[in-house]
Amino acid sequence: MEEPEAIDFLSALVPFTIIVFIIAVGVILLNQQFRKNLFKQQLAKEELKNQHQQELLQTSIEVQEQERKRIAQDLHDELGAALSISRMQLLQLEGQLASGTGKEAVQLKQVRENVEGALSSTRRISHELMPAQLVNGGLVSMLQTQAKQVTEAGNVQVEVQSSGGMKQMPWTVQLGLYRVFSELLNNTLKHAYASKIDLQIQNQKDTVTFKYQDNGKGLPEDLSDAGLGLKGLEGRVKALNGELHFGNRSQGGFYAEIELKLKRMN
Amino acid sequence: MSSKSLIYLALIPLIALGIYVTIKFKSFQKKLVFIKWFILFESCIQIIGAASSLLKVQNLWLLTVYSPVSTLIFLGHYQKMTTGFINRVIFRLLNIAVVIAFLIDIIYLKSNERFDFATATFRSVILLILALTTSIFLMNEEVRLRQKQLIDSFFWINAGVLVYHASSIMLLYFGPYIMHMFPETYGSVWGLHAVFITIMYVCFFIGLWKSPKQ
Numbered sequence: 001m002e003e004p005e006a007i008d009f010l011s012a013l014v015p016f017t018i019i020v021f022i023i024a025v026g027v028i029l030l031n032q033q034f035r036k037n038l039f040k041q042q043l044a045k046e047e048l049k050n051q052h053q054q055e056l057l058q059t060s061i062e063v064q065e066q067e068r069k070r071i072a073q074d075l076h077d078e079l080g081a082a083l084s085i086s087r088m089q090l091l092q093l094e095g096q097l098a099s100g101t102g103k104e105a106v107q108l109k110q111v112r113e114n115v116e117g118a119l120s121s122t123r124r125i126s127h128e129l130m131p132a133q134l135v136n137g138g139l140v141s142m143l144q145t146q147a148k149q150v151t152e153a154g155n156v157q158v159e160v161q162s163s164g165g166m167k168q169m170p171w172t173v174q175l176g177l178y179r180v181f182s183e184l185l186n187n188t189l190k191h192a193y194a195s196k197i198d199l200q201i202q203n204q205k206d207t208v209t210f211k212y213q214d215n216g217k218g219l220p221e222d223l224s225d226a227g228l229g230l231k232g233l234e235g236r237v238k239a240l241n242g243e244l245h246f247g248n249r250s251q252g253g254f255y256a257e258i259e260l261k262l263k264r265m266n
Numbered sequence: 267m268s269s270k271s272l273i274y275l276a277l278i279p280l281i282a283l284g285i286y287v288t289i290k291f292k293s294f295q296k297k298l299v300f301i302k303w304f305i306l307f308e309s310c311i312q313i314i315g316a317a318s319s320l321l322k323v324q325n326l327w328l329l330t331v332y333s334p335v336s337t338l339i340f341l342g343h344y345q346k347m348t349t350g351f352i353n354r355v356i357f358r359l360l361n362i363a364v365v366i367a368f369l370i371d372i373i374y375l376k377s378n379e380r381f382d383f384a385t386a387t388f389r390s391v392i393l394l395i396l397a398l399t400t401s402i403f404l405m406n407e408e409v410r411l412r413q414k415q416l417i418d419s420f421f422w423i424n425a426g427v428l429v430y431h432a433s434s435i436m437l438l439y440f441g442p443y444i445m446h447m448f449p450e451t452y453g454s455v456w457g458l459h460a461v462f463i464t465i466m467y468v469c470f471f472i473g474l475w476k477s478p479k480q
Contacts, residue, residue: 009443016439019391026395027402030352034403037351042408 058239065130065175072129075122083119090115131178139174140166143181143199150197156189157196164203173260176240177201177210180233184212184256187229192216192254203262208242210258218248269457276460277316279467284309286471293479297416300343301423304336305470329382334368337389340427344396347413347420348403360392386438390431397428419477426469433462 090112097105134142140162147158166174181199188194194216201210230246233256237244242260249255287294287305294302311332318325338361345357371385401424403409410417441455 012439012443016435019387019435019439023391023394023398026391027398030356030395030399031402033353033356034348034351034399037353038406038408041350 054238054241057235061176061236061239062172065172068129072126075126075129080119080122080126083115083122087112087115087119134175134178138167139169139178140201142178143201146181146185147197147199150185150189154189155195158185158199159197160199160201162201164208166201166203169203169208169262173208173240173262176236177208177258179236180210180256180258181212183229183233188214188216188254192218194253206262208258208260208262210260211255212257213249213253213255215253218252218254219246269453269455269460272457272460274316276464276467277312279464279471280305280309280312283467283471283474287474290474290479294474295416295419295477295480297346298343298419298423298474298477300339300346301470301474304339304343307332307335307339329386330368330372333382333385333389334364337364337392340393340396343423344400347400351403351409352399364389364392383438386434390435390438393427393431394435397424397431400424401428415478419473422469422473422476426466426473429469430462430466434459437462 090108094105094108094112097108131142133145137145140160143160143162147160150156150158185197188197192214194214197212197214199210199212202208234244237258237260240260242258244256244258246254246256283305287302291302311328315325315328318328341357341360341364345352345354367388368385371382400420404413404417404421404424413420437455437459445455
């Protein structure tokens with residue numbers, strides 16, 4: 001009598017087990033689908049977030065440069081002009097007092113020299129904020145002028161080589177690369193004790209390549225303090241949608257390479 | 267309390283739910299549209315079923331209508347709930363599979379003459395897979411953030427579906443064995459079914475109550 005009951009229970013249990021198995025497989029497959037789609041959505045969200053951050057960075061740098069341009073312009077037009085006029089008036093007064101007592105002429109001369117110093121500082125600050133030659137002559141002209149000034153001034157020989165259509169580069173790229181070069185040059189002159197700096201810049205098929213190298217000490221092993229300027233450079237290059245690679249050369253010295261795709265920017 | 271009383275008593279929460287849905291019909295969020303229609307449809311079917319039973323008229327033909335329509339309604343609900351997370355193609359295939367299965371059932375198995383075990387199992391399996399997957403889905407942080415407003419509603423509605431269909435599968439497979447072993451439990455199995463369906467109605471009510479109104 002017990003056997004028929006066992007068979008009845010089995011006849012319920014076996015299909016039930018199969019059903020449970022089918023349900024388990026179904027749940028696992030659907031769950032896989034769900035996770036895959038969720039992951040895709042999370043990636044898309046991250047991509048959007050990165051894009052937004054990139055845009056914010058670009059806008060921030062653009063605003064900063066616009067402000068610098070405005071301040072440079074104001075310094076040149078207003079302060080520079082006022083100091084120039086003051087200098088001319090002082091020169092006139094000096095001329096008038098030339099026959100007077102020596103003390104007043106000397107004091108006046110000191111005031112004029114102070115004004116000339118202030119005027120010179122104004123021009124320097126204005127130039128550093130927004131070099132006129134960069135605005136008028138373009139990037140290569142500015143780089144070559146700067147290279148010549150540094151070479152003539154000290155013990156560092158700076159060579160700039162360029163190829164391709166530099167003038168076709170957007171203004172923001174030219175300004176960005178100029179800032180990068182200024183920062184790298186500054187670092188080399190302050191810390192690297194190099195005797196030679198080479199810069200190659202080319203624009204071919206809408207890809208701009210910027211290669212900087214020196215024969216100095218190279219980067220220190222501990223970059224925690226020294227790295228801040230380089231972090232700024234990374235941010236600037238990222239804002240231009242470019243890639244920055246830097247490090248120590250095998251034969252000694254420092255190198256930095258930037259690649260920008262101009263089409264990506266447009 | 268006899269099982270028959272339980273079966274008739276199960277109508278009360280359903281009718282109350284049906285009245286509630288009718289009154290608040292337009293104020294529910296769009297994502298709950300299928301549940302609204304399910305409740306109204308279920309109310310009609312159960313009332314007709316109860317009336318047929320009282321008048322001693324054969325009412326198994328109602329299952330032939332109820333099973334495919336309610337399955338398609340639930341598939342619509344789950345599709346709406348999981349939009350963007352589970353591909354629409356899967357739901358389209360399930361809809362086609364349901365229609366084909368019930369057509370085969372009507373043409374070849376003639377389930378309006380007796381209780382159809384196969385289609386009841388098929389329905390419960392599909393809905394259990396969806397309900398279990400949705401339970402996992404609703405626990406995800408990303409999903410909870412996106413469905414902030416309706417997360418509680420979805421949870422309760424899904425819980426109702428899960429409880430009812432899990433118990434249905436158990437009753438479908440072990441009910442006959444229990445009734446065979448203990449013939450006096452014949453009515454109790456159906457009484458238990460009535461209890462579980464009442465739990466489902468209560469869960470649906472809580473889900474709709476908790477949903478933000480337009």
